[in-house]
Amino acid sequence: MGIRLPEMVVHAKKSMKLMRSSSSISDQANKGWVPKGHFAVYVGVDEKKRFVVPISYLKHPLFQGLLSRAEEEFGFDHPSGGLTIPCNEDDFIHVTSHLGRS
Structure with a gap:
């Protein structure tokens, strides 16, 4: 007779797997x-930080x-050549966290 993991443990394992994969995307x-x-x-x-976001956000x-x-x-025609968004990093994270939920 096998032991069944509670639903909460299974969900936690899936969340950890997603966190690991997203952190590896961030590292790369x-x-x-x-x-x-x-x-x-x-x-x-003033100081720019690089973020990688899904195309679906567009x-x-x-x-x-x-x-x-x-x-x-x-x-x-921005001098750095990259797409630069002139906002506070915390504001950007706040906005994109709402996009990730929808």
């Missing part, structure tokens, strides 16, 4: 690698608002 993204279906953005006003109105701010600030 910091080295310049971007996984298929994602793109890199630089976030910050169609979300909240993210489009961030892109509009970037267009107003930099236009389409």
Whole structure:
């Protein structure tokens, strides 16, 4: 007779697996690698931090608002060559955390 793990333990294991895979994406993204279906953005006003986000964020109105701010600030010819979003890192994380839930 086998022992069955409670549902909570199974859910915790799945969450840990997702956290490990997303952290490995972050580690590789910091080295310049971007996984298929994602793109890199630089976030910050003075000091820029690189984030890798899913392409699906592009169609979300909240993210489009961030892109509009970037267009107003930099236009389409930014000196760094990358997509830079001029907002506080905490604000960016707050917005993208809501996008990840939907």
